[in-house]
Amino acid sequence: MKVSIVTVVYNNVSMVADAIESVLNQDYPDLEYILIDGASTDGTTELVRMYQNRITRVISEKDEGLYDAINKGIRMCSGDIIGLLHSDDFYPNNKVVSSFVKAFEEKNTDAVYGDLVYVDKEDTQKVIRYWQSGEFDCESFYKGWMPPHPALFIKKECYLKYGVYDTRFKSAADYELTLRILLKNKISATYLPIVMASMRTGGKSNSSLRNRLMANIEDYKAWKINDLQPKFYTRFMKPLSKIPQYFHGITQEKLELVYATSNSYKNNEVEV
Template sequence: MKVTIITATYNSADTLTSSLESVLEQDYPNIEHLIIDGGSTDNTLEIIQQYCCADNNIQCYSEPDNGLYDAINKGINLATGDIIGFVHSDDLLAHPEIISDIVAYFEKGNYTGVYGNLLYVDRKDTDKVIRNWTSNIFHCNLLKRGWMPAHPTLFLKKEVYKECGSFDDSFRIAADYDFMLRVLSKNKYKFGFLPKVITKMRMGGKSNKKLKNIVIKSQEDLRAMRANDVKNPLVTLFLKNVSKLKQFI
């Protein structure tokens, strides 16, 4: 199966190289890497161009956009892979065999989606773990407790996007949560938990670097829950936030 990896960038020069290298180092032979740039003004595009020249499977598209989710939607529309996943410009794949592991798991379980574990790491030292997001075997009842897989670890067959639509970019921070509620609640899909670390995410992301953004995210989480008919959304929001505390232990 062909795997499309989408990376959205905007003035990402400080962290982009390690993200691109983590994709380039994968031992899986059939990867399409789409880089969707929002019109960077630093040397992001220079870095990307070096990689595009070295590997024909890397393609870059650069133009102004309406933020991260707009860029992701553009990437989804351009994707030609059977499976779609994301490596954001602050993130990196955990090890060179992980895409091979993911594809093998898709095939083994005939899954529609596969997800795994995530490590939050120091921005400069990506071997220094700050938080450990260990996921669970999927059951739809977990959604009522505020559970969700770490979105950067979630790989889905392209058909899911055709059937469920793309990310709602009216959300500033929580469009991934809204999208996952929409998809994970579908009984027709089968999701597999690969018990391995798939992604390392640098601390300081959009949803957790400022108190204001944490408040906005909580408001948007509530909006997503109500839009997707989650019962008792205030309780679910409380459980969702409390469940994150164990990631620091």
């Protein structure tokens, strides 16, 4: 199976190299990498150019925002499976792609997702939050659940059938997409209990109380435009469900073990 990974970047020269290197170092051979740069002005464009010969396709031009750029990248993908890795995120080891491809092949599934760690912006070995996704269950959406987006990989045919990201959203288009394809259209999904992505802290939707409130409003809108009816507590459960992630109790030794055994999902060897 051919895999396409898309990275979108704008003015992130200090971090994008980690994302790029983590994709280029994957051990899976049939991998297409597409990088969309929104015409950065901080040196990002020049840095990306250093990798030009190793990246399948690089586009540097103005866009209408994050989700517009992501959609542009998705439409360029020729792979059977598509994954998104933002410019301040990175894969924790070189077996992430081969691990989820194995799951696609063995489970004959439409999507595969795993766990994610939030790490310190400067010290990426320091874990702030551990997002342990758990098994997929439609009812979980009503309790505030969603899969971590950088650790979610979806067949291209699902995007073709159910659509890409809704650019009317400013920060919750990823949430809306998961509601649309997993809950409303009920595609099949397989959970791998492994760390599949590392995300630096400081995301837009969580950067301030105002942004969190705006994201909460957009979350509710995501339900309504899909003709789905959340429970009265759903809007409050989504932010509350994040609290246990801060009490992960994971040591550096155990984190290294999780990273090192990212292809051990079949026997459920990793427990956190």
